[in-house]
Amino acid sequence: MPRSAPARAPITSPAAATVFTTVLTQGPVSRVDVARRTGLSSAAVTKAARPFIEAGYLEELASEERTGPGAGRPANPLAIRSDREYFVGVKITADDLIGVVTDLRAGIQTSRHHPLRDHDVEHVVAALADLVGELLDEGYRDRAYSLGVAISGDVDRETGLVRYSPFLGWRDVPLAELLDEATGLKTTLENDVKALAVAEQWFGEGVGASSFALVTVGTGIGSALVVNGRLVSGAHGVAGEIGHVPISADGPVCHCGGTGCVEAIASTEAILAAAKEAAGEPGLTMDDAVARARGGDESLREVFAGAGHAIGLGLAALVNLFGPERVVVSGEGVATYDLFEDQIRRTFAVQAFGSAGRCGLVIRPLPFEEWARGAAAVAVQGLFVPDRL
Ligand SMILES: [Zn+2]
Known part of the structure; x- marks a missing residue:
């Protein structure tokens, strides 16, 4: 499917993805600490970070005097510029659509609800595109390229297919492709509970936990x-x-x-x-x-x-x-x-x-906006995943 090539974070190598993810989820963090946490050399971290700084995704904070053992060399922590790109997240329920715009760290900027009167595919796609349009019109249009959609049921993220949604009565609906066309954004679909887990893994209780x-x-x-x-x-x-x-x-x-x-x-x-x-x-x-x-x-x-x-x-x-490190119970x-x-x-x-x-x-x-925030976190994660099959 042809699609425009929007300005995206310059993730051009596995090292670039690793460095960017580390600063995104754990920053501000010094290059030395990024190197220590990722096993990359300091030179590799510096090389990987440079394009992100040039593209405005990362910034270098003012240097801090280090204290404690080995003190002496000042460290310049790397930090994410959260407002460099915005993401739209939508949760589809049987009765309504809940939409949010978040920044790069999945911080909610604005939210809207739309009632869903019909479960017909065409109607849902049109209603969702309307909701996305209204959210973007609040001042996010020129810096938002990605849409995440969370829906309960059997969802194939790779192909963007809703295989089975019991509450909508859908089977094998190519929802991501339909939404790409209707919204002009790159759409990623995910099961709603998995989407929440992504938000938790990257920006919540799961940060730093391997399981x-x-x-x-x-x-x-x-x-x-x-x-x-x-x-x-x-x-x-x-x-x-x-x-x-x-x-x-x-x-x-x-x-x-x-x-x-x-x-x-x-x-x-x-x-x-x-x-x-x-x-x-x-x-x-x-x-x-x-x-x-x-x-x-x-x-x-x-x-x-x-x-x-x-x-x-x-x-x-x-x-x-x-044997996980942590369990979050929510809902x-x-x-x-x-x-x-x-x-x-x-x-x-x-x-x-x-x-x-x-x-x-x-x-x-778990407030309802959190489900939509999970969808937006999936869209953030989409920065690191190649386009759909
Ligand atoms: Zn049972």
């Missing part, structure tokens, strides 16, 4: 695993399905066909079903269940604790199997995490095997 897991809790329960700095995609496209780890032989039947899956007990829908049963009120809403549990209703508190226990077991299984379901955080931590502490339990557990809510 970590991101677990999302909400309508579904998913995870993305990063091992030795790489996102695990699975030989058959499936990996990290913590939601379908079976934890109870006589538990509820899961929509996947299995029995006693974490998701069958701890998804938002499963929690609400259990709460209705515990309260004996078929009309109970989630908001009421949360309010009454917070107010001290013991039977409802037990429902949330049961979900926390299920998530804790799933996390222990994950950590016992691959819309975590907004009520005061009701299950204690139980997650207690169960995890009991079930994690030996020193696997030393893995740091970060539990925090």
Whole structure:
């Protein structure tokens, strides 16, 4: 497919990519430290950094007197110029499009929501192009060349194909190509949980960790695993399905066909079903269940604790199997995490095997813009990936 060649970061060699990524994710950092962290020679670092400085992507900060042992030579830290290029990220949900513009370090500059009235491919592409146009018109048009799109389901990043999206009812839609044409930006697609993991790996809790897991809790329960700095995609496209780890032989039947899956007990829908049963009120809403549990209703508190226990077991299984440095638990379901955080931590502490339990557990809510920010982080990462096949 013909495409214009926009001004891009001058990533012309593996050394250039390594140096730029190190400063992007860990900077400001001196050349000496870049050399130490990457194993490149100081001369190679200087050579690799020069084109980025000339193109305005990196800058040299004023020299700092070094202190401590070996002090004497001043160091000029290299820093990223975050506003050199902007990135658009969009998360597609069943009901709306959430879009953001971020800078090079995935810092959100602006955000917009658009309702999605129809799931027809043509309509979604047009609505998304409108949203991108409005975001760019806020003053980012001349410095934005890339669009990242996050969508749940089976997404092939290499070819830009949505293989299967259950909530849109799509199969094999060449969405990236359609969006390239509709927006004029270089589009990268990614599964939404993997996109969040990219943001975490480059600009969040995952920085400096060679392995970590991101677990999302909400309508579904998913995870993305990063091992030795790489996102695990699975030989058959499936990996990290913590939601379908079976934890109870006589538990509820899961929509996947299995029995006693974490998701069958701890998804938002499963929690609400259990709460209705515990309260004996078929009309109970989630908001009421949360309010009454917070107010001290013991039977409802037990429902949330049961979900926390299920998530804790799933996390222990994950950590016992691959031993990450850190696990981040996030998602819309975590907004009520005061009701299950204690139980997650207690169960995890009991079930994690030996020193696997030393893995740091970060539990925090996830605002919807974060999903779109994940999409933008995928677009930032797209700087380092050759154009689609
Ligand atoms: Zn299942």
